[in-house]
Amino acid sequence: MKNASQLLHAYLDNIQNPAAAAALFADDGVLELPTLSSLGINARAVGPAAIEAFIGGLLKNVPDFRFKDVQLFIDTEDKVFGEYSVEAKVLSTGKVYKQTYAGMLAAENGKIKHLREALDTLAAAKAFSPD
Template identity: 65%
Template sequence: MNNARQLLAAYLESIRDPRAAAALFADDGVLELPYLKSLGIDARAQGPEAIEGFIASLLAKVPDFAFKNVYFLIETPEQVFAEYEVEALVPSTGKVYRQMYAGRLVARDGKIALLREALDTVRAADAFEMTRAV
């Protein structure tokens, strides 16, 4: 059985393969970036098919998207909290997307039940040249 740390590490390593990353989630598993709502983006996907589509959409916008510099801060077999970084070109704007993510993963029966990520929405808005919702 995969514990929370192993699942997060596998997810981060496989992000460039949407199908592989999504396969780590339970049938009712959720990937959620709630802070993107301030940018008018509904960044919640439930179930492997929706999660695969979400990741594929991200890679279409940022082809070189990949996580690096993972720091595990809190971990139990069922939950883990870590920080990880991204630095990749956004071709549509010509800007580099530099971001520090904070992620909390909840594992259930060897799969990801929930991965909730936080990020700096100002940096995201700048890299993607988006206006923030007020």
């Protein structure tokens, strides 16, 4: 059974495969990016199917989306907190999306119960908005 750190690394490593990334979540697992609500975006998905669709939608617009530079600051059996970065071109705007995420993952029974991520909304708005 995977612990929180192993689950986070597996999620980050599998972000290019929405089905594999989503399969790491519990049936009622949650992926949310609450800071995006300030941009009018509902970035909350519950359950593997919704999470797979959410990640797949992102990859359609940012196909080279990959996480790098993972640093963990809190690492226990059932919770992990860290930062990780991404730098990839947004197809709809032609701009580079350069971002550092802060993520907190809670694990339960070897699955992701909750992954909550924060990000710089100004950087996201600039990359995803046409001039």
